[in-house]
Amino acid sequence: MSAGKKLFLTISLVILLACGVYTAILMAGSEPTYDGAETDVVALYENPQDYDNTNADGVASIIVNENLDKTAAENVVFSVVFNFRGYDTMGESFILIAAIAGSLVILRKTAGMQTESAEGKEEEA
Amino acid sequence: MKSKFRKKNIIVRCAADLFLPLACVFGCYVVFHGNTSPGGGFQGGVLIASAILLVFLGYGGGRVKGSFSERMLHSSETVAEIMYVVIALIGIFTGLNFAVNFVFAGHRFETSNLMNDAVGYHVMAGIACLLILMLSTLEPDEDEKNQISAEGKEADPK
Numbered sequence: 663m664s665a666g667k668k669l670f671l672t673i674s675l676v677i678l679l680a681c682g683v684y685t686a687i688l689m690a691g692s693e694p695t696y697d698g699a700e701t702d703v704v705a706l707y708e709n710p711q712d713y714d715n716t717n718a719d720g721v722a723s724i725i726v727n728e729n730l731d732k733t734a735a736e737n738v739v740f741s742v743v744f745n746f747r748g749y750d751t752m753g754e755s756f757i758l759i760a761a762i763a764g765s766l767v768i769l770r771k772t773a774g775m776q777t778e779s780a781e782g783k784e785e786e787a
Numbered sequence: 788m789k790s791k792f793r794k795k796n797i798i799v800r801c802a803a804d805l806f807l808p809l810a811c812v813f814g815c816y817v818v819f820h821g822n823t824s825p826g827g828g829f830q831g832g833v834l835i836a837s838a839i840l841l842v843f844l845g846y847g848g849g850r851v852k853g854s855f856s857e858r859m860l861h862s863s864e865t866v867a868e869i870m871y872v873v874i875a876l877i878g879i880f881t882g883l884n885f886a887v888n889f890v891f892a893g894h895r896f897e898t899s900n901l902m903n904d905a906v907g908y909h910v911m912a913g914i915a916c917l918l919i920l921m922l923s924t925l926e927p928d929e930d931e932k933n934q935i936s937a938e939g940k941e942a943d944p945k
């Protein structure tokens with residue numbers, strides 16, 4: 663690795679690290695989104711259908727109560743998968759790409775070897 | 788001469804002919820109706836890719852290699868992933884969040900539909916590429932070998 667590449671790599675990693683540290687400090691200073699103080703777990707477990715969740719806090723209550731106002735979607739599950747968790751779906755797609763690239767490397771080699779051995783047998787015969 | 792026409796069992800071939808358009812149409816239905824019904828891009832893409840298996844069952848591995856281009860499918864998979872990322876990133880460039888509904892806000896049609904179609908295209912190309920790779924490692928059975936050798940013998944004197 664040349665000196666220019668090493669310098670570029672070091673600078674980019676330092677910038678990423680600084681951004682991460684700044685974000686961590688901001689997150690530590692902000693108010694917690696969900697502490698579970700007002701949630702009555704026993705009542706929720708015993709009678710989940712009649713539980714009053716209008717005063718609940720946190721991301722889950724936003725997803726449940728303000729879903730249609732935020733996304734203008736028709737289906738709650740669809741909006742969760744593609745709007746609220748868009749990063750998750752993107753990661754799954756990249757996992758699929760990585761898996762297929764790996765199997766492409768392995769299986770293509772064996773296929774080529776098989777055809778080569780078959781050609782060799784034909785030449786011997 | 789008879790082995791040339793008796794390539795596969797005719798019952799299997801007719802069943803493959805019958806179910807091949809059904810699999811394609813039902814997969815497209817699942818992909819395009821992902822916003823209102825159970826299913827979505829992943830499941831519909833796998834349903835469309837199962838057409839490769841039907842072609843393999845009815846016509847053998849040689850026909851699969853001749854009908855589908857593995858290189859084209861692999862590159863179209865990458866194109867679909869780029870489509871997804873670009874559609875989701877436009878939300879950030881308009882000043883909102885990642886993967887947010889930005890263009891059609893207030894209407895029934897939403898940008899998640901485009902992302903869903905991109906995922907369906909991506910999974911269809913990826914699983915089809917994977918199936919072609921796996922089927923290419925299988926050795927041809929005896930009927931296919933006989934046909935290949937018969938074709939070679941017929942082609943050589945001419």
